[in-house]
Amino acid sequence: MQKLTRIITLSVSIAVISGCSYVGVYKRDIPQGNLVTEEMVDQLQPGMTQEQVTYVMGRPLLEAPFDAREWDYVFRLDKAYAGVEQRRVTLTFDNQGRLANIEQEGDFSQDIPLEADSTGGPATDTTDPTEAIPNQPRQNTTPSTTN
Template sequence: MQKLTRIITLSVALTVVSGCSYVGVYKRDIPQGNLVTQEMVSQLQPGMTQEQVVYVMGRPLLEAPFDASQWDYVFRVDKAYGGVEQRRVTLAFDPQGRLANIEQEGDLSQALPIDVDSNMGPATEGSNPMLMQPDESTQNVAPISTQPASQL
């Protein structure tokens, strides 16, 4: 009888403990692809060259492997406690490499549900990464000596 009581108590305790670990799971939004906004798409005009489009939109996420006349810009956010939001802009170019057609999917006018920290991530194109280094006075790191170890 005592053995049965211990087994049932242990089973209930393990069930309760394993169930508690699910409550504290942290999830976060996962953005993927090209950042696509309505402001970017509104700058596109038919007749623009591919270089001009790259300047406005950046390099496309997908280029058709057998036909370089179609570029796809896809942005997808997998929301932690919700659904998936997807935006897609497909650009078609004529044989001379000029923008001919713009197709949009998704609501580009909505604000993006991502937090952007200006201090994190890669440096922006054209900026000097050495000027973006943290100030030495804010770091608690001893300076590195340039003298050989034999002279120290």
């Protein structure tokens, strides 16, 4: 009977421990949208053309579907072990396509640290794509001359 009690206690303990995330699950920061910094917004001046704004800020994430004069730049960072940080810049253009109004939401005073993922990713133009494939035999690419 004592042996059965130990087996049941051990089984219940293992079941409870396996269901708990005591160690935790790996989480990573998830950035979404246009990265908008204070330096970018400081470069904006009323009267700039849409092309000049695109050069400074990039293409907007959202263009109002019924009014092409309003551009929204939205950036959202879902921090893995903290909260969510959101920034939004809404730019309004006049009828001549000149920047008329700049509205900001969020805290632009701090830089957002974004870590580059150095593990994996697509091959760059300067590398041979076959070098990115592990354990693949390399083929001879020189043409053979057979007569």
